[in-house]
Amino acid sequence: MPVREIAGAKVWRRRTTGEAMLRWVGWLIGVAIFVWCWQQISASTTWFFVWDAPRIAGDIIDRATPPRWSYMEKLWWPIWDTINIATLGTLIALVLAVPVAFLAARNTTPSTWIIRPVALFIIVASRSINSLIWALLLIAIIGPGVFAGILAIAIRSVGFCAKLLYEAIEEIDETQVEAITATGASRWQVMVYGIVPQIMPAFAGISVFRWDINIRESTVLGLVGAGGIGLQLSGSLNTLAWPQVSLILLVILLAVVISEWVSAKVRGAII
Amino acid sequence: MLRLDKLVKTYRTGDQALKSVEIEVPIGQVVALIGPSGAGKSTLIRCINRLVEPSGGKVWLDDVELTALSSGALRRARRRMGMIFQEYALVERLTVMENVLSGRLGYVGFWRSLLRRFPQKDVDEAFRLLDRVGLLAMADKRADELSGGQRQRVGIARALIQNPALLLVDEPTASLDPKTSRQIMRLICELCAERGLAAIINIHDVALAQMFVQRVIGLKAGEIAFDGPPDALTPEVLTRIYGEEDWQATIKTDETAEEAVA
Numbered sequence: 001m002p003v004r005e006i007a008g009a010k011v012w013r014r015r016t017t018g019e020a021m022l023r024w025v026g027w028l029i030g031v032a033i034f035v036w037c038w039q040q041i042s043a044s045t046t047w048f049f050v051w052d053a054p055r056i057a058g059d060i061i062d063r064a065t066p067p068r069w070s071y072m073e074k075l076w077w078p079i080w081d082t083i084n085i086a087t088l089g090t091l092i093a094l095v096l097a098v099p100v101a102f103l104a105a106r107n108t109t110p111s112t113w114i115i116r117p118v119a120l121f122i123i124v125a126s127r128s129i130n131s132l133i134w135a136l137l138l139i140a141i142i143g144p145g146v147f148a149g150i151l152a153i154a155i156r157s158v159g160f161c162a163k164l165l166y167e168a169i170e171e172i173d174e175t176q177v178e179a180i181t182a183t184g185a186s187r188w189q190v191m192v193y194g195i196v197p198q199i200m201p202a203f204a205g206i207s208v209f210r211w212d213i214n215i216r217e218s219t220v221l222g223l224v225g226a227g228g229i230g231l232q233l234s235g236s237l238n239t240l241a242w243p244q245v246s247l248i249l250l251v252i253l254l255a256v257v258i259s260e261w262v263s264a265k266v267r268g269a270i271i
Numbered sequence: 272m273l274r275l276d277k278l279v280k281t282y283r284t285g286d287q288a289l290k291s292v293e294i295e296v297p298i299g300q301v302v303a304l305i306g307p308s309g310a311g312k313s314t315l316i317r318c319i320n321r322l323v324e325p326s327g328g329k330v331w332l333d334d335v336e337l338t339a340l341s342s343g344a345l346r347r348a349r350r351r352m353g354m355i356f357q358e359y360a361l362v363e364r365l366t367v368m369e370n371v372l373s374g375r376l377g378y379v380g381f382w383r384s385l386l387r388r389f390p391q392k393d394v395d396e397a398f399r400l401l402d403r404v405g406l407l408a409m410a411d412k413r414a415d416e417l418s419g420g421q422r423q424r425v426g427i428a429r430a431l432i433q434n435p436a437l438l439l440v441d442e443p444t445a446s447l448d449p450k451t452s453r454q455i456m457r458l459i460c461e462l463c464a465e466r467g468l469a470a471i472i473n474i475h476d477v478a479l480a481q482m483f484v485q486r487v488i489g490l491k492a493g494e495i496a497f498d499g500p501p502d503a504l505t506p507e508v509l510t511r512i513y514g515e516e517d518w519q520a521t522i523k524t525d526e527t528a529e530e531a532v533a
Contacts, residue, residue: 173363175356175358175360176360176361176362176363178322178356178360179354179356179360179361179362179426179429180362180373180376181322181349182320182322182349182352182354182439183349183350183354183373183374183375183376183377183429183433184346184347184348184349184350184376184377184378184433185346185373185376185377185384186346186376186381188381189376189381189384192381192384192385193362193365193369193373193376193384194362197362197363197364197365198362198363198364200364201364
């Protein structure tokens with residue numbers, strides 16, 4: 001924040017001249033890089049396909065409509081599987097996430113130097129791998145099917161739920177904990193009376209939020225053979241059965257809309 | 272009954288909050304602890320029930336040396352010390368009844384407390400105390416639905432249901448309006464008299480302290496600067512505790528404020 005004396009008046013500028021020049025050069029370099037990248041991408045694109053894209057897309061839409069409604073009778077079971085994968089996966093994840101979160105939170109972990117890093121590692125490991133990849137690994141281990149899907153969803157969700165939960169634990173009001181401690185309560189009683197009531201809203205919010213995400217994730221698990229509606233989707237795509245594809249996409253859309261509505265209702269009721 | 276023997280607390284930052292404090296409180300005596308912010312009042316109270324671990328000296332409650340207790344024995348000793356907080360420190364999302372009963376946690380096993388199956392005599396006592404502090408109708412309300420004064424009454428009931436011998440009270444009126452402040456102070460002092468409890472009350476409001484307590488201790492920078500009856504608080508003494516200021520008004524408000532409330 002430079003202030004200079006010019007003709008007796010104090011002149012204030014946001015930046016000094018040097019800083020302003022530096023920023024200007026920075027922007028110039030940024031724009032130059034952007035233009036250069038654009039050129040690279042353009043050079044490696046087959047523009048014929050891009051120009052052709054609207055026609056092809058129109059063609060697919062043309063073939064995909066109307067959806068083949070009679071195919072629905074084969075979709076009830078897979079969509080039910082999909083919802084079950086999401087729900088059971090979320091439940092398992094929550095059961096595993098609660099202890100991990102308490103071990104990871106700075107104010108409840110028994111040991112900052114050993115246990116907390118382990119808990120944080122579990123969280124990062126679970127979060128860093130997509131559920132589709134977990135599903136591929138699990139199919140190799142326990143074979144294809146719904147169970148692999150449930151486990152893939154569960155493993156992927158543990159980190160997400162534990163991370164949000166441990167952040168909620170770290171943000172609790174410590175004086176309430178202090179007050180319960182001062183009554184002579186044991187460590188576990190302090191947890192049940194001082195901490196748990198404070199994190200309940202966060203816990204409920206995280207659960208329905210993750211369930212909502214998992215409905216969407218479990219619709220694609222079938223692509224790799226982990227059960228659910230994705231199996232039908234990949235089958236229809238491979239046989240170019242476009243009317244079936246459009247019906248499946250509609251069903252998925254409907255399932256996601258309903259899950260969003262449910263989770264919004266539940267969150268509204270809690271907070 | 273309570274004896275602090277050369278109590279020292281040095282924080283990890285190097286701040287000396289308490290420098291060899293010696294206090295003795297007999298049974299049934301209500302003591303006000305006054306002093307400027309940062310004088311170590313909160314630290315002193317928390318060193319007694321070891322919410323803050325003292326770095327030196329001893330604390331005796333009757334013939335128990337609190338500073339030497341293992342964690343299990345400390346929990347049992349804490350049952351005899353009720354604590355009341357500035358911002359009430361109720362568990363906001365629990366009901367009034369649960370908050371009051373949480374004062375019995377030191378006496379009740381884990382599973383019973385988890386399932387909220389408190390012994391009937393605890394529940395009876397909770398109702399009796401809620402009636403005494405005038406909140407019987409609120410038993411089923413959630414704590415965050417109450418007003419400040421009501422919350423502090425719940426806090427008092429929670430401390431008393433422990434059946435303590437000593438009350439540790441940290442700024443009970445700092446978040447309350449003047450009238451409610453008086454009611455709360457009066458309630459605390461009445462209850463202490465009824466049950467023969469000793470109490471240490473941290474308080475900023477010197478006039479309010481003078482009105483209700485039998486003894487005042489002034490703390491300044493971790494040392495005792497004054498210890499005597501409330502009448503002995505002269506402008507000179509207040510200057511010694513707080514520093515230079517016109518103290519006439521603070522002490523004189525006594526009668527004028529009484530009229531204002533009436």
